[in-house]
Amino acid sequence: QVQLVQSGAEVKKPGASVKVSCKASGYSFSDYYIHFVRQAPGQGLEWMGWITPNSGTTFSARNFHGRVTMTRDTSATTVFLELSRLQSDDTAVYFCARGGPVSHFDYWGQGTLVSVSS
Amino acid sequence: YVLTQPPSVSVAPGQTARISCGGSTIATKSVHWYQQKPGQAPVLVAYDDSDRPSGIPERVTGSKSGNTATLTIRRVEAGDEADYYCQVWDSSLDPTYVFGGGTQVIVL
Numbered sequence: 001q002v003q004l005v006q007s008g009a010e011v012k013k014p015g016a017s018v019k020v021s022c023k024a025s026g027y028s029f030s031d032y033y034i035h036f037v038r039q040a041p042g043q044g045l046e047w048m049g050w051i052t053p054n055s056g057t058t059f060s061a062r063n064f065h066g067r068v069t070m071t072r073d074t075s076a077t078t079v080f081l082e083l084s085r086l087q088s089d090d091t092a093v094y095f096c097a098r099g100g101p102v103s104h105f106d107y108w109g110q111g112t113l114v115s116v117s118s
Numbered sequence: 119y120v121l122t123q124p125p126s127v128s129v130a131p132g133q134t135a136r137i138s139c140g141g142s143t144i145a146t147k148s149v150h151w152y153q154q155k156p157g158q159a160p161v162l163v164a165y166d167d168s169d170r171p172s173g174i175p176e177r178v179t180g181s182k183s184g185n186t187a188t189l190t191i192r193r194v195e196a197g198d199e200a201d202y203y204c205q206v207w208d209s210s211l212d213p214t215y216v217f218g219g220g221t222q223v224i225v226l
Binding site for chain 2: 103
């Protein structure tokens with residue numbers, strides 16, 4: 001069965017970076033984009049960007065230009081999201097999700113809580 | 119681009135819940151819907167306006183008319199209590215996925 005399993009919770013200080021992993025299994029890794037979506041406490045969903053597992057091409061939302069880096073390890077069928085220059089309003093649950101370039105997200109990871117506090 | 123959803127919808131068990139999602143050019147976009155229960159990841163419940171993923175009951179349907187998309191849940195059950203989000207891809211000058219603000223469905 002399709003699964004996206006994410007890394008565990010992180011606590012970071014302002015100005016630091018965080019790297020979240022998302023391991024895919026149960027399907028052909030190269031056939032689908034992986035997206036990242038975050039959700040601040042008590043708030044809605046915010047799309048961050050996507051990566052194509054086969055070529056490593058990335059595209060991010062304007063809000064995150066220059067702060068987001070998405071990479072992948074095809075041998076480990078794992079995608080990584082790195083967010084730099086963290087601030088307190090980056091405190092959120094970060095989800096990975098499977099989808100196409102402009103379509104819906106049919107499977108989601110369980111989420112990774114990133115807390116930013118001094 | 120903005121998608122507008124009501125903050126909450128209250129419905130008695132067995133009745134019908136209708137969740138709206140409004141956007142200025144939504145008629146030209148494919149609309150997708152997600153259900154999210156507290157502490158859980160979102161789950162896709164409808165896509166491309168009105169298609170239903172496998173495993174989603176037939177009493178859950180998506181539709182669209184004019185500038186409003188609607189997710190309808192018939193014969194509401196206690197387990198339907200959750201937040202629901204609509205989503206589109208906006209291919210304007212600043213391409214991005216856009217989510218509505220979410221609607222909390224409250225089962226009375």
